[in-house]
Amino acid sequence: MIRFETPPGEQAQLDWKENIRYSTKNGEILYVNVCMLLLSHSRFRAFNLSISKSQSILLAFLTESFEAFGGVPKTILTDNMKTIMDEPRTEYQKGKVNDRFYQFAKDMGFEVRPCIAGRPRTKAKVEAPMKLIDEIHAYQGKFDFEGLHQFVQKLCDRINNSYHQGTGKIPILALKKERNLLSPLPHERIRDFYKINQILVKVNQSNMITFKSNQYSVPPGYIGQTLSLQVYDNHIFIYYNTELVVQHTISQLKINYKPEHYVETLARGLPSSTNIEELARKNLEAINEVYKNE
Secondary structure (H helix, E strand, O other): OOOOOOOOOOEEEEEEEEEEEEEOOOOOEEEEEEEEEEEOOOOOEEEEEEOOOOHHHHHHHHHHHHHHHOOEOOEEEEOOOOOOEEEOOOOOOOOEEOHHHHHHHHHHOOEEEEOOOOOHHHHHHHHHHHHHHHHHHHHOOOOOHHHHHHHHHHHHHHHHOOOOOOOOOOHHHHHHHHHHHOEOOOOHHHHHHHOOOEEEEEOOOOOEEEEOOEEEEOOOOOOOOEEEEEEEOOEEEEEEOOEEEEEEEOOOOOEEOOHHHHHHHHHOOOOOOOOHHHHHHHHHHHHHHHHOOO
């Protein structure tokens, strides 16, 4: 195969290492995913470890990668992942980028270049380094999720600061020259729109957390605990460590109880003979009536 080099600032390559089975130091089994974006000229890269492979996670990772690069490449080479393509590119059809990713590419200022399905060598630059992620397996049982996240970032830093046999350069030094030829970053307002911020929230005595002045329920047993909260795809995701505790649709209501949470909380303080479900239903109706017009 003929070797060729990509001009600086021209291209980045995107890939996932999916469904890596990892046993934490606490014995919990996780299936994690590592996304990597690599600048084809300098070989500088960014890694992201996540439980989810949702499109919102991908867009946030790309946005933060562009900020780390200091600019945006002209094109991104990708396979036919569903978070990008509605229809795969083949030898016989050009494929179709989905509307949300198309808008993201337009906002950020790059073109999407999908590989022809079944031709993995098109992305050889990115797929060879992805093998380094197999180092994760050497550390099975050593980390919790946060520790594993830190390990992946340290691995990325180590690769970016190491001599690259193919180019004969150190990626982080080569990036300094390539950065000048990347397209400028879009306005901060546009970048912030695609980011996912994680905030810490404390559970109150009613088993509720507060987000933007509205309260959302969590299962009983978390009173006083600090949980992490992420917002994307018009939903709130609340985590205890890596465990998804509850998911709520973002609401304009002041009080947002999931009925099962309210029933379980109510049951703890009442005799077993009480019709808990009926009492909970009436109480929730009264609560919603009080708060709906505030």
